[in-house]
Amino acid sequence: MGKETTYNFLSGGGEMGELTRSKDWSKTSLGTPDTWSQSLRTTLGIILNSKFPMFLWWGPELLCFYNDAYRPSLGNEGKHPSILGMKAEEAWSEIWHIIKPLIDQVLEGGQSTWSEDQLIPIYRNGEIQDVYWTFSYSPVHNEQGEIAGVLVTCTETTQKVNSLKSLKDSNQRFWQNIAQSPIAMCIFRGPNYEVEIANDLMLSLWGKSEKEVLKKPIFEGLPEAKGQGLEKLLDQVYTTGEKFTAIERPVDLPRNGKMQTIFINFVYDALRESDGSISGIVAIASDVTTQVLARKxxxxxxxxxxxxxxxxxxxxxxxxxxxxxxxxxxxxxxxxxxxxxxxxxxxxxxxxxxxxxxxxxxxxxxxxxxxxxxxxxxxxxxxxxxxxxxxxxxxxxxxxxxxxxxxxxxxxxITSQKIAEEQIQSFASELEKKVELRTKELRESNNSLKKSEMRNHLMVDEIQDYAIIYLDTEGNIENWNKGAEKIKGYNEKEIIGKHFSVFYIPSDRDSNVPQKLLTLAKEKGKAAQENWRVRKDGSLFWASVVITAIKDGDKNIIGYSKITRDLTEKKAADDKLKTSAKQLKLKNQELKKMNKELQSFAYVSSHDLQEPLRKIQTFASRIADKEKEVLSERGLDYLNRMQNATNRMRILIDDLLQYSRTTTAEHKFELTSFNKIVEETQQTFKEELEQKGAKFNLGEDVNLEIIRFQFRQLLSNLISNAIKFAKKDTSLVVDIKTKTGIGTSFGIDSLSPKKQYCHIAFSDNGVGFDPQHNDKVFEIFHRLHGKSEYSGTGIGLAIVKKIISNHNGIIMAEGILNQGVTFDIYVPINRPKLKKK
Structure with missing residues (x-):
C-alpha cells in the first residue's frame, strides 16, 4: 500500500494492528484491504483486538495473520514479523508435515481440531526449539458459506509440560530412592493408610510379600500389627502433621510362621501436597533387635x-x-x-x-x-x-x-595387719630397751627376734591376691576372676560348671563341709572358714574363705559370692609368731627375775650400806666435836677427808637408788601442764636460784601425758646442773622453750613420722663443755669436771636419759665451752596406747 491507510476493521490491535495497517498488501494475492471480503475483515477485527493468542490462515495460499497475544510465541530473531502475509507453507516449512494434515482436515471436512500439550518445534530465538501447545484449528466461512480460512486459537504449554515432566522424573527418582534405600521405607496413602510403595527391607521387616500388602490398607495387609498402638500413632501424624519418632519400640510381627517380638526404631512423617494438605505418611524403620538384645x-x-x-x-x-x-x-x-x-x-x-x-x-x-x-x-x-x-x-x-x-x-x-605390726614393733622396742641395760646376750637375742618378726611381716604383706568366684544356688561355678585361676590352678574352661567342692580336701568332702557352708550362708547371710584347700595339681594351701549369699530385689537368693585368700604364708608367719611370743614370754620372765634382783640391790643399798655409813658419819662427827683438841693437824686432815668421802658415798647411794627407781617404779602417766611442773620444781631451788640471781624464760605451755614424779626429777636434775655449773659473777639465765609437731617436722629419723611430739629445749648460760663430749654426758658415772671443781657422782644426766627413755622419747645435748649447754628433749604428747587386734 506504500503508506498506511486507515481502515475501521484494522483500527487498534497494538503492534500487530500497526504492522497489518502498514504492510503493502498489494503485492500479495489478497490485494489491498479495501478489496477484502467482509468475513476476512470481521475475523481480523476480532483477532487483532483479542487478548487470547490467535492466528489466521486465509485464502487459497493460506496467508498468515496473528495478534499481539500470539506474538511472544514466535520469540526473537525468528519468524516475526516476516511471516505476516506470508504463505503458510513458506512460513512454517519446518513443521509443515505436522500441521498440513490438520489444516486439510479443517478445509476439506469443515471439522475443528483439538490438540493438548502437542509438541510442535518452531524456529525462534535463532534456533529450532521444542515447543508444546494446546490449540484448536477452526474453519472460517466467507459470505458464500465456503471455508475461506483456518482460525487458530492456542496457548503455549511448554513450561507446564516441562514442569510435569520434571515432577514425573522427581517422583520416579523418589520411588527409586525408596526402593534402593539402605533402610526400610514405605508410603501410606489416605486415611486408610493404603500401602502405595514399600521397599524390600520394609517388606522383610513386616514379614510379608509385596502382593500381600501393596495397594491395601496396612492393617489389612498386616493384621498382626493391629492392637499394638500403631493405629493411634498413624492417626495422630495424619491429623496433626507432627512427626513421631520411636526408639527401640517392641512390636510383635510374624517371623518364620510364628509371632516374634522385635525392637524397631521408626519415624512417621506427614506426606504433604503442593497446597500443604496431608495426603499420606512416610514411614522409615530400622530393626535394632540384635543391638537391643545384645545390650540387654x-x-x-x-x-x-x-x-x-x-x-x-x-x-x-x-x-x-x-x-x-x-x-x-x-x-x-x-x-x-x-x-x-x-x-x-x-x-x-x-x-x-x-x-x-x-x-x-x-x-x-x-x-x-x-x-x-x-x-x-x-x-x-x-x-x-x-x-x-x-x-x-x-x-x-x-x-x-x-x-x-x-x-x-x-x-x-588391712588395718588389722597394720595394728598387729605396730603391736609387734612396740613389744620389740620395749624388749630392746630393757635388754639394752642388762646383757649383750639379750640384746643380740632381741635383734634376732626382731629380724625374724620383720621376715614374718614381709610374708604377711605379700598376701595380696584374692580368688573371687560366683556360684549358682546349687554351688556350681558360674564365673571367676584371674586371681582364682592363679590360686586354684584351673583355667576357666576346666572349672566353669563344676561344683565348688572340688577345691576341698577329701575329709571335708566326706563331712559334707561345702554344703554345710552353703547352708550357713543361706541361713545367716554369710559363712567363713579357714582350712586347707586343694589346687588342681593336688597341692594344698591354707585358705581363708568367705561365702556370701547374693539376693535380688525381692530378697530371694540368686547365688553366692565366694572369696578365697591364700594365707599359706601368713599361717606360716603366724606359727613363727607364736614361737616368737613364747620366746618373748621367757625373756620377760627373765627380766622380772632381774628386776627382783635389782630391787634386792636397792634394799641392800638403802639398809645394809646406809646403816654402817650413818654410823661412820656419826662417830666422825663426835670425834670432830669432842676430840678435836687432842688431834694433831694431820689427824684433823684425815678426819676431814673421811667426812668428805662419807658424804660422797651417801650422795652416790642416793643417786643409785634414784636411778634404780626410774627403772622399777610403776609407770603411771598423767595429763600434766608442763609449765606448772617447771614452776613447782623451781620452788625447791628457790634459795639457790636467788643466790645466782637466776632468771627463767618459759615458752608456751603444753599439756603432756607423762609420769609426773619422774619428769619432776628430770627437771630437778637439769636445774641442779644449771646451778652447779653456773659462771661466777654472772647471773644465771635458763631458757625453757616448747614446740609441738609430728615426727617428720623435726627432721630426726628416730622419731615416729606421724606421731605428735613435744620438743623441749632446756638451755643455760653456764660454763658448758667441749662439743666432743655431747654423746658422753649421759653415760653413768661419766664426769667432765674434777671433784675439786664441782661435786657430783656422774649419775644425774644418766637418770635424765632413763626418764626420757621411759617416755619413749629421745634427748640430745649440745655444749659450747664457756657459753652454756642446750638439752633437746623430744617426748610423745600422748602416752602410747596399744590397740587390741
Missing part, C-alpha cells in the same frame, strides 16, 4: 557383676581409660559416707589422708599413662572421721585390639 545381655551381665561387687567386703570401683572413676560399689559409700556426685572422677582424693594423697595421685597417674597394673597401700577416711589402712589394686581391661577400655579397682582393709 550386657546390662544383665553388668547388673549381676554389680550385685556381686556390692556384696563384696572390698571397696570396688571402675574408671574409664583415662582414670575418670564413674562407678563405685555400695561398700564404698557405706564406708566413706559419701555420694557419687562427691566421688566421681577424681573426687576420691577427698577421703585420702592429706599426707598420702599427693604420692598416691602421682603413682596412679603413671599407671593411667602406661597401662601398668597399679598397687599401693594408704589410709582412707571412714564416715566417722577415722582412717583405716587399705591395700588397693587396679587392673586395665582391654579390648580385642589390646586397647584399654576401662580400669577395675579394689581396696582391701
Amino acid at each position: 545381655t550386657i546390662e544383665e551381665s553388668e547388673k549381676r557383676f554389680r550385685t556381686l561387687a556390692d556384696n563384696m567386703h572390698q571397696l570396688v570401683w571402675m574408671a574409664d581409660a583415662k582414670g575418670w572413676i564413674y562407678w563405685y560399689n555400695q561398700r564404698w559409700y557405706d564406708y566413706t559416707g559419701s555420694t557419687f556426685e562427691e566421688m566421681q572422677g577424681w573426687g576420691w582424693q577427698k577421703v585420702h589422708h592429706p599426707d598420702h594423697v599427693d604420692r598416691v595421685t602421682q603413682k596412679i597417674q603413671r599407671s593411667w599413662d602406661t597401662g601398668e597394673i597399679w598397687e599401693d597401700t594408704f589410709p582412707l577416711r571412714a564416715k566417722n572421721g577415722e582412717y583405716n589402712w587399705f591395700l588397693s589394686r587396679a587392673l586395665p581391661i582391654r579390648d580385642e585390639k589390646g586397647n584399654i577400655t576401662h580400669w577395675l579397682g579394689s581396696n582391701t582393709d
Whole structure:
C-alpha cells in the first residue's frame, strides 16, 4: 500500500494492528484491504483486538495473520514479523508435515481440531526449539458459506509440560530412592493408610510379600500389627502433621510362621501436597533387635557383676581409660559416707589422708599413662572421721585390639595387719630397751627376734591376691576372676560348671563341709572358714574363705559370692609368731627375775650400806666435836677427808637408788601442764636460784601425758646442773622453750613420722663443755669436771636419759665451752596406747 491507510476493521490491535495497517498488501494475492471480503475483515477485527493468542490462515495460499497475544510465541530473531502475509507453507516449512494434515482436515471436512500439550518445534530465538501447545484449528466461512480460512486459537504449554515432566522424573527418582534405600521405607496413602510403595527391607521387616500388602490398607495387609498402638500413632501424624519418632519400640510381627517380638526404631512423617494438605505418611524403620538384645545381655551381665561387687567386703570401683572413676560399689559409700556426685572422677582424693594423697595421685597417674597394673597401700577416711589402712589394686581391661577400655579397682582393709605390726614393733622396742641395760646376750637375742618378726611381716604383706568366684544356688561355678585361676590352678574352661567342692580336701568332702557352708550362708547371710584347700595339681594351701549369699530385689537368693585368700604364708608367719611370743614370754620372765634382783640391790643399798655409813658419819662427827683438841693437824686432815668421802658415798647411794627407781617404779602417766611442773620444781631451788640471781624464760605451755614424779626429777636434775655449773659473777639465765609437731617436722629419723611430739629445749648460760663430749654426758658415772671443781657422782644426766627413755622419747645435748649447754628433749604428747587386734 506504500503508506498506511486507515481502515475501521484494522483500527487498534497494538503492534500487530500497526504492522497489518502498514504492510503493502498489494503485492500479495489478497490485494489491498479495501478489496477484502467482509468475513476476512470481521475475523481480523476480532483477532487483532483479542487478548487470547490467535492466528489466521486465509485464502487459497493460506496467508498468515496473528495478534499481539500470539506474538511472544514466535520469540526473537525468528519468524516475526516476516511471516505476516506470508504463505503458510513458506512460513512454517519446518513443521509443515505436522500441521498440513490438520489444516486439510479443517478445509476439506469443515471439522475443528483439538490438540493438548502437542509438541510442535518452531524456529525462534535463532534456533529450532521444542515447543508444546494446546490449540484448536477452526474453519472460517466467507459470505458464500465456503471455508475461506483456518482460525487458530492456542496457548503455549511448554513450561507446564516441562514442569510435569520434571515432577514425573522427581517422583520416579523418589520411588527409586525408596526402593534402593539402605533402610526400610514405605508410603501410606489416605486415611486408610493404603500401602502405595514399600521397599524390600520394609517388606522383610513386616514379614510379608509385596502382593500381600501393596495397594491395601496396612492393617489389612498386616493384621498382626493391629492392637499394638500403631493405629493411634498413624492417626495422630495424619491429623496433626507432627512427626513421631520411636526408639527401640517392641512390636510383635510374624517371623518364620510364628509371632516374634522385635525392637524397631521408626519415624512417621506427614506426606504433604503442593497446597500443604496431608495426603499420606512416610514411614522409615530400622530393626535394632540384635543391638537391643545384645545390650540387654550386657546390662544383665553388668547388673549381676554389680550385685556381686556390692556384696563384696572390698571397696570396688571402675574408671574409664583415662582414670575418670564413674562407678563405685555400695561398700564404698557405706564406708566413706559419701555420694557419687562427691566421688566421681577424681573426687576420691577427698577421703585420702592429706599426707598420702599427693604420692598416691602421682603413682596412679603413671599407671593411667602406661597401662601398668597399679598397687599401693594408704589410709582412707571412714564416715566417722577415722582412717583405716587399705591395700588397693587396679587392673586395665582391654579390648580385642589390646586397647584399654576401662580400669577395675579394689581396696582391701588391712588395718588389722597394720595394728598387729605396730603391736609387734612396740613389744620389740620395749624388749630392746630393757635388754639394752642388762646383757649383750639379750640384746643380740632381741635383734634376732626382731629380724625374724620383720621376715614374718614381709610374708604377711605379700598376701595380696584374692580368688573371687560366683556360684549358682546349687554351688556350681558360674564365673571367676584371674586371681582364682592363679590360686586354684584351673583355667576357666576346666572349672566353669563344676561344683565348688572340688577345691576341698577329701575329709571335708566326706563331712559334707561345702554344703554345710552353703547352708550357713543361706541361713545367716554369710559363712567363713579357714582350712586347707586343694589346687588342681593336688597341692594344698591354707585358705581363708568367705561365702556370701547374693539376693535380688525381692530378697530371694540368686547365688553366692565366694572369696578365697591364700594365707599359706601368713599361717606360716603366724606359727613363727607364736614361737616368737613364747620366746618373748621367757625373756620377760627373765627380766622380772632381774628386776627382783635389782630391787634386792636397792634394799641392800638403802639398809645394809646406809646403816654402817650413818654410823661412820656419826662417830666422825663426835670425834670432830669432842676430840678435836687432842688431834694433831694431820689427824684433823684425815678426819676431814673421811667426812668428805662419807658424804660422797651417801650422795652416790642416793643417786643409785634414784636411778634404780626410774627403772622399777610403776609407770603411771598423767595429763600434766608442763609449765606448772617447771614452776613447782623451781620452788625447791628457790634459795639457790636467788643466790645466782637466776632468771627463767618459759615458752608456751603444753599439756603432756607423762609420769609426773619422774619428769619432776628430770627437771630437778637439769636445774641442779644449771646451778652447779653456773659462771661466777654472772647471773644465771635458763631458757625453757616448747614446740609441738609430728615426727617428720623435726627432721630426726628416730622419731615416729606421724606421731605428735613435744620438743623441749632446756638451755643455760653456764660454763658448758667441749662439743666432743655431747654423746658422753649421759653415760653413768661419766664426769667432765674434777671433784675439786664441782661435786657430783656422774649419775644425774644418766637418770635424765632413763626418764626420757621411759617416755619413749629421745634427748640430745649440745655444749659450747664457756657459753652454756642446750638439752633437746623430744617426748610423745600422748602416752602410747596399744590397740587390741
